[in-house]
Amino acid sequence: MRDFGKKLRIMLIDDNANHLRGIKELISLETNYNVVGATRSANLGINLVKKYHPDVVLMDINMPEKDGLQAIQSIVKSGVQTNIVILSGYDDSDLIYRAMKLGAKGYVLKTMASSKLIDAIEEVASGKIYLPAVLSTRFFEYFQNAAKEESKTCEGENLLTTLTVRENEVLELLTEGINYKSIAQKLIISETTVKTHVNNIFQKLQVNDRTNAVLYALTHGFKSESSVSPKSAMMSAV
Amino acid sequence: MRDFGKKLRIMLIDDNANHLRGIKELISLETNYNVVGATRSANLGINLVKKYHPDVVLMDINMPEKDGLQAIQSIVKSGVQTNIVILSGYDDSDLIYRAMKLGAKGYVLKTMASSKLIDAIEEVASGKIYLPAVLSTRFFEYFQNAAKEESKTCEGENLLTTLTVRENEVLELLTEGINYKSIAQKLIISETTVKTHVNNIFQKLQVNDRTNAVLYALTHGFKSESSVSPKSAMMSAV
DNA sequence: ACTTGCCTAAATCTACAGATTGATAAAATT
DNA sequence: AATTTTATCAATCTGTAGATTTAGGCAAGT
Numbered sequence A, B: 001m002r003d004f005g006k007k008l009r010i011m012l013i014d015d016n017a018n019h020l021r022g023i024k025e026l027i028s029l030e031t032n033y034n035v036v037g038a039t040r041s042a043n044l045g046i047n048l049v050k051k052y053h054p055d056v057v058l059m060d061i062n063m064p065e066k067d068g069l070q071a072i073q074s075i076v077k078s079g080v081q082t083n084i085v086i087l088s089g090y091d092d093s094d095l096i097y098r099a100m101k102l103g104a105k106g107y108v109l110k111t112m113a114s115s116k117l118i119d120a121i122e123e124v125a126s127g128k129i130y131l132p133a134v135l136s137t138r139f140f141e142y143f144q145n146a147a148k149e150e151s152k153t154c155e156g157e158n159l160l161t162t163l164t165v166r167e168n169e170v171l172e173l174l175t176e177g178i179n180y181k182s183i184a185q186k187l188i189i190s191e192t193t194v195k196t197h198v199n200n201i202f203q204k205l206q207v208n209d210r211t212n213a214v215l216y217a218l219t220h221g222f223k224s225e226s227s228v229s230p231k232s233a234m235m236s237a238v
Numbered sequence C: 001a002c003t004t005g006c007c008t009a010a011a012t013c014t015a016c017a018g019a020t021t022g023a024t025a026a027a028a029t030t
Numbered sequence D: 001a002a003t004t005t006t007a008t009c010a011a012t013c014t015g016t017a018g019a020t021t022t023a024g025g026c027a028a029g030t
Helices: A017-028 A042-052 A068-078 A093-101 A116-127 A133-154 A167-173 A180-187 A193-203 A210-219 B016-029 B042-052 B068-078 B093-101 B114-125 B134-153 B166-173 B181-188 B191-205 B210-221
Strands: A007-011 A033-039 A055-059 A085-090 A105-111 B009-014 B033-039 B056-060 B083-089 B107-111
Touching: A007 A017, A007 A042, A017 A033, A017 A116, A033 A042, A042 A055, A042 A068, A042 B210, A055 A068, A055 A116, A068 A085, A068 A093, A068 B056, A085 A093, A085 A116, A093 A105, A105 A116, A133 B093, A133 B210, A167 A180, A167 A193, A167 B016, A180 A193, A180 B056, A193 A210, A210 B210, B009 B016, B009 B042, B016 B033, B016 B114, B033 B042, B033 B083, B042 B056, B042 B068, B056 B068, B056 B114, B068 B093, B083 B093, B083 B114, B093 B107, B093 B134, B107 B114, B166 B181, B166 B191, B166 B210, B181 B191, B191 B210
Parallel strands: A007 A033, A007 A055, A055 A085, A085 A105, B009 B033, B009 B056, B056 B083, B083 B107
Antiparallel strands: none
């Protein structure tokens, strides 16, 4: 939680000198903020963040030297506890999506009123997310679209449901890339029995080999019985 | 875009009779809304939505008969163009996450001021997302956490980067579950060359067979060169 | 000129995958 | 009681996967 007794330490990163100065002046007007760094270089900015651990980082996302998204990643990966607010000229849904996915806590357009920037700083500093309604809508455009695409692969008579309990067990081991012999040992049955099961699985999943069986399983939401917590495994797009 | 000349057609689904009545009365106070249906049954509600195509569906997410999340899924799957606003007593981050992922356009807590509900209706009816700041923060708690978990699997010296261009091409075909002969035909090289590449891939990825190579590729964010648009493939958690 | 890395390829060989057929016994359905 | 499904196993056979070794051509860097 934010300590109102102390000034918020803020870091600015923007390759555009004019913007940098403008923002700096804007923030200087606020008595309870303290600009601990301002730089036009993304790489330098990242190092400064690591050194000074600011409460909030205001960062442009369009920088020539280093991609803003990469910069977010670098800072997040570094483990420094800070709150990144993206300053962007664009409201592309996928840019917003990626920035937020990488761990940005706020996103503000440069065209927005400067008061929004102050709002953003306050919100993220107190552990909240700041994403104005317009940008939130943009974000969800991408997010829900991606989710829809994904759900398509799970649709249409999921053949996995036709598998018996035993076949599920076998398939689970198959998806771990284990060979017949090891599967037989793990399930304490003979290797030929395993082969029988695997063949039945192939027929049910309408594939010809284990690689395709595993692919089918993974792209159709196969979950092992044992795994209680459904591991999230959203991917790519980053 | 919303046509302000016509009244917004609204559907209510809430298993709690008192809530249902309360919301109905609340909405009736607004002159430009038209409640085209109100039911305590989730299943009936879904059918009513299919029949009457309301502009907005206000739906409780805690219903005994059918899970609210499933209800969202049913409506979205049906292809009916409508905007679902979730009414919930809980602000669990994963509940919000799942509801939004399934395609809900708004999320309002029952404890919130009734004016928020009106706001939500207006926003979603005009194609926007309505997610109050508190709930947005909750949503991103889950979202960013999931993304972090995911990124872990991609971390640590991604061996995929060590692959040559050609090896990448071969690996891509491997991940499609194609055999040596077909790969050779597709790349117009001999089968033995393919084997050589595959063996090199195995060594680089530190695996012994194609199944494990494919598994490694899929769990470490393998992307083919050709795929321009990064297909999102976020999964599970639903 | 020399080294290094990549793509290509052949030959050989072992081991495992996968197809096929057939059979038994228990369990669940009807 | 009769039938179907499931789980188990055996034997056989073909094909492919994958390991290994050797090697030529080619491009890029030292």
